[in-house]
Amino acid sequence: MKRFTFFWLMLLLMACSDEQEAGPEVVGYHAFDSYYDFKKTLTETASLVDPELRQEKVSALWDSLVSNQQIPFVFGDSVAFLYKGNAGTVSWAGDFNGWSPTFTGQRIGESDIWLVEKVFPTDARLDYKIVVDGTWKLDPSNSYIQYSGFGPNSELRMPEWSFPMETKPDAGIPKGVLSENQVIVSNAVNLNYSVQYKVYTPAGYSQLDNLSVIYVTDGHEYADDKLGSMVIVLDNLIHQKKIQPIIAVFVDPRDPSNLGNNRRMQEYRANQKFANFLSDELVPSIDAAYKTNASAAHRAILGTSLGGWNSAYVGLVRSDAFQLIGIHSPAFDAAIIQNYSTTARLPLKIFMSTGVIHDTQNQARSMKSVLEQKAYPLQYIEVNEGHSWGNWRALLEEPLTYFFPAE
DSSP: OOOOOOOEEEEOOOOOOTTSOOOSOOOEEEEOOSHHHHHHHHHHHHTOSSHHHHHHHHHHHHHHHHHTTOSSEEETTEEEEEEESOOSOEEEEEGGGTTOOOEEOEEOTTSSEEEEEEEOOTTOEEEEEEEETTEEEOOTTOOOEEEETTEEEEEEEOTTOOOOGGGSOOTTSOOOEEOOOEEEEOOTTTTOSEEEEEEEEOTTGGGOOSBOEEEESSHHHHTOTTTTOHHHHHHHHHHTTSBOOOEEEEEEOEETTEEEEEOHHHHTTTOHHHHHHIIIIIHHHHHHHSOBOOOGGGEEEEEEEHHHHHHHHHHHHOTTTOOEEEEEEEOOOHHHHHHHHHSOOOSOEEEEEEESSSSSHHHHHHHHHHHHHTTOOEEEEEESBOSSHHHHHTTSHHHHHHHSBOO
């Protein structure tokens, strides 16, 4: 969805006496022709000496910006982050600065508006929060929200960023079924604890068979409509015949008896026992219970961040079980890249993506170079985003159509 960048802003023309300031020469609706035009209007309005006139015109300008969803104000590649309120300090933290509140705002004129100006690629999309006197908060004047594993963030949408329509539910299409949590108890040789997971079966499953399967780590987040939206994406892509009907297994890293105990830090960091659990315990269980194609060539694993590292590792050590390797924003260490470099080419097909704004681009580019040197089948994508579910959910269609194209 291409954002419209010319927005109408209403400022009331005040009747002025000889002693009263006229303010900016703006009558009725005003279309900003440039970022400079916006900044000039904001500065002049905020600098009016008469406090009543200033307050009225600043409020009119602000209300118009809010009603047109233009906070932050975006024109071309220029962004004005804005906050209105009494404060001692205001700053912005987000994907764009590694979530360090280093974008420090300045008050404009005599107003209570705070501003910091930045430039971003015109197709960027970034999460952020405002830090007001040390308190982190959503931008109260921005209705765009992107959820993370730690809760909601405000969202900056640059004008050429396109909304991923495949993540929107379509009430008029057949829906697959996502099971309740199921539990498998891993044996003592591997994990020696219980793991929970959910299984997605596509619409019309009873009439289908020989289905490819994708195993998804951090499955509780990928399956969440506010985060990964993957169930919605699967329903839409299958209905649109962009992919074949498939099964998805959403593997939850949290302890089923204590959801606050997330074991991903242990499971996803080149853990041979976790790779073996997936390959030797979970896969046979799924193949026995569901109508799957049991070939490794029809079985994928997908993960993000540490989960992306895990996907690459599983491909490296268990290509007998998984040959379709999906990687979002990989938090690789040097060893996994070196191991791919020194290991003979494996029967793998790989999708890898990364953001390039404080994301994992360095690791991903190093791995890309190795994979290309080894002549692996590879689809690689970079986007002007950060380490965010807004990035990853918009890049589900690509690996799914790459691995499971409709026949």
